[in-house]
Amino acid sequence: MLRSVPLDDLRILAVTGSDRATFLQGQLTQDVAAASADTTVMAGWADSKGRLVFAGHLFVARLPAGEALALVVPAETADALLKRLRLYILRAKAQATLLDSPLAGLIGPPGQSGDSQTVRLHGQDERHLLVGAATPTGAITSPHSAWQLANIRAGLPVITAATTGEFVPQMVNLDLIGGISFTKGCYTGQEIVARMKYLGRVKRRMLRFGTATSPPPPGAALYAGRGPVGQVVTSAPAESGSEFLAVVVLDDLPGPFFLDEARTLPAHRLELPYEIPA
Numbered sequence: 001m002l003r004s005v006p007l008d009d010l011r012i013l014a015v016t017g018s019d020r021a022t023f024l025q026g027q028l029t030q031d032v033a034a035a036s037a038d039t040t041v042m043a044g045w046a047d048s049k050g051r052l053v054f055a056g057h058l059f060v061a062r063l064p065a066g067e068a069l070a071l072v073v074p075a076e077t078a079d080a081l082l083k084r085l086r087l088y089i090l091r092a093k094a095q096a097t098l099l100d101s102p103l104a105g106l107i108g109p110p111g112q113s114g115d116s117q118t119v120r121l122h123g124q125d126e127r128h129l130l131v132g133a134a135t136p137t138g139a140i141t142s143p144h145s146a147w148q149l150a151n152i153r154a155g156l157p158v159i160t161a162a163t164t165g166e167f168v169p170q171m172v173n174l175d176l177i178g179g180i181s182f183t184k185g186c187y188t189g190q191e192i193v194a195r196m197k198y199l200g201r202v203k204r205r206m207l208r209f210g211t212a213t214s215p216p217p218p219g220a221a222l223y224a225g226r227g228p229v230g231q232v233v234t235s236a237p238a239e240s241g242s243e244f245l246a247v248v249v250l251d252d253l254p255g256p257f258f259l260d261e262a263r264t265l266p267a268h269r270l271e272l273p274y275e276i277p278a
Helices: 020-025 075-089 144-154 190-198
Strands: 003-006 010-016 041-046 052-063 066-074 095-098 103-107 117-120 127-131 204-211 221-224 227-237 242-249 266-270
Touching (some): 003 144, 010 052, 010 075, 052 075, 052 117, 144 227
Antiparallel strands (some): 003 103, 117 127, 204 242, 204 266
16 A cells, blocks of 8 residues: 655755765765666765754755756755755755755555655655655545654654754764765765764764654753653654654663653653664
């Protein structure tokens, strides 16, 4: 069964022009040569202090005027990201814009989708992005929470307005899901990202949790016995309560953890599809 999820909370930030690859190579944690039109790769964009302003999918978008390098960004931060990106272009032969193309998520075998571009998500065999208006025939519309929950269970981070500038890429596991190239050369924030790799253990990592409460908002604190020890990255309703990803101090494992300072709202750790280094 194919399910379609409208992704109205996401926008596509596209970079065109002959210098687009060179320009983005100096901005993103990912080697842009890895981007393709068929499958996304994960990437981050950090500020000069190595703190993320974006983490998500990078792919090659097929546009009427040619190809573009495209980032899938939250709608709430899209305008700010566009403005920030344009500040770095300077004399490069590159243009950045937000596309008006509708965006949907497909869960299940994608089949034929007319003139729309179908892009498989990084690490996902049954999930695709559909760029364009034509939803495959027979697809059943699912709520947006289904897509959010699938992202959480895949351990894929997103940087929202509430968490912009909060995390170094390794804290949200970009190094564990192929979102950082340590051989590509310089980019904004690269010195801090490289130092964290070569100086030893990452002290804070993104983990998955479940709770019986409603989804906690991004940026909300996670508590242990000694006080706040984590910060929520993203959350979604689940079968009973909700699930969320949070960046947590690893020395506070195995917990217990709570969503309130009074420790009345427990959160239990759940597995991720990849291993977290101890």
